[in-house]
Amino acid sequence: MTDPTIFGKIIRREIPADIVYEDDELIAFRDIAPQAPVHVLFVPKTHVPTLNELQPDQAAVVGRLAHAAAAYAKREGFAEDGYRIVMNCNGDGGQTVFQIHLHLLAGAQLGRFGTPR
Numbered sequence: 001m002t003d004p005t006i007f008g009k010i011i012r013r014e015i016p017a018d019i020v021y022e023d024d025e026l027i028a029f030r031d032i033a034p035q036a037p038v039h040v041l042f043v044p045k046t047h048v049p050t051l052n053e054l055q056p057d058q059a060a061v062v063g064r065l066a067h068a069a070a071a072y073a074k075r076e077g078f079a080e081d082g083y084r085i086v087m088n089c090n091g092d093g094g095q096t097v098f099q100i101h102l103h104l105l106a107g108a109q110l111g112r113f114g115t116p117r
């Protein structure tokens with residue numbers, strides 16, 4: 001299924017993004033509203049709106065996102081200092097773009113998370 005979200009438009013080069021990595025399965029680009037000094041989104045090219053729709057035969061997609069994020073952290077030299085990966089799901093999770101994606105946050109000591117608003 002074609003990804004109708006803004007991330008699909010980035011994958012299809014219909015809108016610009018600061019792309020830092022791409023392969024056959026995924027793309028990674030800088031978040032337009034960074035929440036840390038490093039904030040990169042890892043997005044699969046397979047369209048899955050939320051983690052709730054992820055099928056068993058698609059589970060490896062999430063592993064690929066995590067592996068690509070770790071590889072990026074190593075390449076960029078902050079893997080040992082550390083980083084956080086986050087996936088939001090639906091309203092309470094704060095998901096705003098309905099194509100699954102992994103946030104990679106780094107470059108500073110990050111605060112705790114999960115506090116209700």
Ligand code: AMP
Nearest residue numbers: 006017030031032033088094095096097
């Ligand atoms: P989420 O809230 O988990 O769905 O994350 C969506 C993220 O996409 C947010 O952090 C947005 O800042 C980011 N975002 C939205 N549009 C763009 C865009 N055109 N380029 C880069 N990042 C974007």
